[in-house]
Amino acid sequence: MQIKLDSISHSYGDFEVMRDITLEIPNGKIVCIVGPSGCGKSTLLRFIGGLEQPSQGQVLQVGEPPEGCLNPLTYIFQDFALLPWRTVDGNVSLVLEDHGIKGKAAKAIIDDVLARTNLTDFAKALPKQLSGGMKQRVAIARAMAVNPAVLLMDEPLSALDSQTRELLMDDLVGLWERTPFTAVYVTHNLHEAVRLGHSIVVLSRRPGQIRDIVEIDKPLSDRQFGDADLDLHQKHLWNLMREEARAADAELINA
Numbered sequence: 001m002q003i004k005l006d007s008i009s010h011s012y013g014d015f016e017v018m019r020d021i022t023l024e025i026p027n028g029k030i031v032c033i034v035g036p037s038g039c040g041k042s043t044l045l046r047f048i049g050g051l052e053q054p055s056q057g058q059v060l061q062v063g064e065p066p067e068g069c070l071n072p073l074t075y076i077f078q079d080f081a082l083l084p085w086r087t088v089d090g091n092v093s094l095v096l097e098d099h100g101i102k103g104k105a106a107k108a109i110i111d112d113v114l115a116r117t118n119l120t121d122f123a124k125a126l127p128k129q130l131s132g133g134m135k136q137r138v139a140i141a142r143a144m145a146v147n148p149a150v151l152l153m154d155e156p157l158s159a160l161d162s163q164t165r166e167l168l169m170d171d172l173v174g175l176w177e178r179t180p181f182t183a184v185y186v187t188h189n190l191h192e193a194v195r196l197g198h199s200i201v202v203l204s205r206r207p208g209q210i211r212d213i214v215e216i217d218k219p220l221s222d223r224q225f226g227d228a229d230l231d232l233h234q235k236h237l238w239n240l241m242r243e244e245a246r247a248a249d250a251e252l253i254n255a
């Protein structure tokens with residue numbers, strides 16, 4: 001399934017948040033969205049997920065969700081959003097229970113997603129026993145369990161330390177290499193964007209408009225830590241964003 005954003009503009013009352021955003025999220029690709037604080041990245045993700053409606057324009061879903069898809073648009077949040085009283089497998093099973101999937105059918109899905117996220121040995125652990133990185137792996141496993149058409153990720157790694165972020169990025173690349181998924185990935189972090197994005201959408205400061213779309217052809221599995229090509233892309237992105245980020249920062253301070 002593909003997502004098309006057609007001339008999306010939005011205001012909260014007189015407060016204009018974004019203007020005329022037209023964008024395609026191609027099937028099987030990861031599209032990162034970067035931009036200065038307050039430019040509307042999370043708001044755009046909520047429009048894509050159908051949690052909110054834009055004042056103008058529309059979000060189109062083109063094509064069918066994959067077979068076995070239980071929830072076409074599935075979020076992964078920064079704060080993991082796990083139920084503390086449920087074990088790892090219990091947290092994953094919750095989204096299946098919502099769809100009446102129980103017993104052997106549920107176990108097969110849970111075993112598969114826990115294996116894909118290297119969590120098999122932690123199936124009976126409670127969230128409080130897990131590190132932040134492991135908690136986010138559980139959230140990723142839970143999202144994978146519903147076989148989404150599009151994963152919507154809002155700063156999914158920003159609560160983690162930098163080494164754990166690297167490990168989780170490796171995991172996401174591994175998952176994508178095994179079964180390519182479609183994702184919209186909102187981040188402040190340009191290093192994450194160049195590591196994970198097939199394309200990177202740069203928004204201007206508020207009202208957010210598309211300033212540029214940077215395509216990175218290098219296969220995800222060839223993108224290593226410290227890669228010179230990626231550093232160049234990251235520098236280019238930062239050059240596009242620097243002045244806007246400074247202005248957005250000053251705006252917040254003066255608000």
Ligand SMILES: Nc1ncnc2c1ncn2[C@@H]1O[C@H](COP(=O)(O)OP(=O)(O)OP(=O)(O)O)[C@@H](O)[C@H]1O
Nearest residue numbers: 012015017035036037038039040041042043044188
């Ligand atoms: N429900 C709302 N009512 C009023 N203003 C809102 C609402 N939601 C978001 N905003 C404002 O809209 C602007 C865009 O918010 P949004 O969270 O989408 O930006 P962002 O680019 O994700 O920001 P950040 O990078 O800081 O997370 C911000 O100024 C925010 O305060």
